[in-house]
Amino acid sequence: MQVNCAHSYWHRLRGLLGRPAPKAGSALEIAPCHSVHTFFMAYAIDAVFVDRDGQVVKVAEHLRPWRLCGARGARVVYEFAAGQVGELGIQVGDRCDTV
Numbered sequence: 845m846q847v848n849c850a851h852s853y854w855h856r857l858r859g860l861l862g863r864p865a866p867k868a869g870s871a872l873e874i875a876p877c878h879s880v881h882t883f884f885m886a887y888a889i890d891a892v893f894v895d896r897d898g899q900v901v902k903v904a905e906h907l908r909p910w911r912l913c914g915a916r917g918a919r920v921v922y923e924f925a926a927g928q929v930g931e932l933g934i935q936v937g938d939r940c941d942t943v
Contacts, residue, residue, distance in 0.1 A: 879914025
């Protein structure tokens with residue numbers, strides 16, 4: 845899995861805006877972050893919200909353009925291509941070692 849990081853203010857602000865959809869096997873890590881939006885995006889994404897302890901607290905699949913999504917207690921969000929989270933089998937309660 846290739847994970848690109850968006851940790852600075854400007855990289856977090858931009859996220860995937862103006863970029864092609866993530867490829868299978870890659871994700872964008874946004875930290876610190878507890879909510880995402882898909883305003884102005886041309887494609888859907890999957891988002892995985894992870895808390896400080898590395899536990900998945902919410903999974904949002906096929907988040908279409910012009911939507912908001914967040915999770916109380918999240919510290920990191922991973923954005924994937926739509927459908928990727930289901931293929932990877934990521935579920936609430938899973939542990940994430942890359943936080």
